[in-house]
Amino acid sequence: MLKWFEKLLLIKSNKEKVSVCNKTIDDLFDSLNETIIDIRVGSDLVRFDESIFELFWKLREEIKSECGFIIPEVRLREDFSYQENEFGIYVYNQKVHEGFAIPSHDECCDEIYEALKTVIYDNLDKVFTNELAEKYVNTVMKSNNILVWDITNKLSIIDIKTILTEIIMKGKSINNISYIFEKMGEYILSDGICPYSNKKYNPHIISQAISRYLYK
Numbered sequence: 141m142l143k144w145f146e147k148l149l150l151i152k153s154n155k156e157k158v159s160v161c162n163k164t165i166d167d168l169f170d171s172l173n174e175t176i177i178d179i180r181v182g183s184d185l186v187r188f189d190e191s192i193f194e195l196f197w198k199l200r201e202e203i204k205s206e207c208g209f210i211i212p213e214v215r216l217r218e219d220f221s222y223q224e225n226e227f228g229i230y231v232y233n234q235k236v237h238e239g240f241a242i243p244s245h246d247e248c249c250d251e252i253y254e255a256l257k258t259v260i261y262d263n264l265d266k267v268f269t270n271e272l273a274e275k276y277v278n279t280v281m282k283s284n285n286i287l288v289w290d291i292t293n294k295l296s297i298i299d300i301k302t303i304l305t306e307i308i309m310k311g312k313s314i315n316n317i318s319y320i321f322e323k324m325g326e327y328i329l330s331d332g333i334c335p336y337s338n339k340k341y342n343p344h345i346i347s348q349a350i351s352r353y354l355y356k
Contacts, residue, residue: 176212176267177259178230179252180219184243185227191245192216195253203260207308208315209268211260227252229259231266264305273301276314280321287325294328299343306347312354323350 179192193216200211222228229237237259241251260267274297281288291300303324304314314320327349328341 175215176231176269177214177256178233179214179216179227179256180222180230181216181227181252182222182224183218183220184224185241185248185252186218188245188248189216191249192252195249196256199253199257203257206313208313208317209264209308212267212269212272214256227255229255231259231263236263261309264308265302268301268305268308270297270301273297273304276300276304276317280318283318284321287321291321291325291328294341295324295343295346299341299346300324302343303347303350306344307351307354310347310351312351320350320354323353 196211196214204210219228223240225240225243227239227241228235237255239251239255241248277288277292277297277300295303304320307314307320324346327346
């Protein structure tokens with residue numbers, strides 16, 4: 141049962157609070173309003189809400205620096221069906237993690253921080269939405285619309301999402317999204333086939349090929 145306590149953790153661009161390491165990617169999130177990740181906590185943990193807010197800014201920057209992906213909007217709320225020191229993390233209303241935290245500031249924040257980071261990487265295919273993949277496409281289109289036109293005539297948005305998420309899961313970063321699309325285009329057009337033909341490409345093979353060019 142969810143009652144009075146419900147706050148949104150606006151894990152979006154905030155130029156005053158967070159240093160910008162990639163403004164272009166940061167701007168992609170200005171219009172992402174759907175709540176994908178939901179954190180529910182018991183009564184003994186809810187009093188640390190402000191500190192939990194702060195740790196999400198830290199986690200957002202950490203993951204952004206590691207792989208170029210920014211955590212979408214997160215909701216934090218008290219759940220009266222939970223034990224006092226229990227918490228759960230949900231993705232699209234499906235529980236993916238549950239645990240307990242010692243109801244002290246440091247222990248609570250550390251436990252939820254690590255749990256959320258694990259959840260994000262373990263559920264990247266869900267957290268990284270088709271909408272977000274489209275925003276990466278639109279960003280590259282601003283500087284190279286011909287390249288994007290060629291790629292999207294060969295790959296669906298689901299294919300592109302698969303390529304980007306698999307690059308991240310291989311321990312690489314998609315911060316340099318323009319470079320990744322250039323490599324994507326090189327792979328698709330390298331055999332000299334007309335970009336408008338019906339040849340199908342395997343996104344898993346493309347992600348492997350691109351990953352070899354990336355240091356991180």
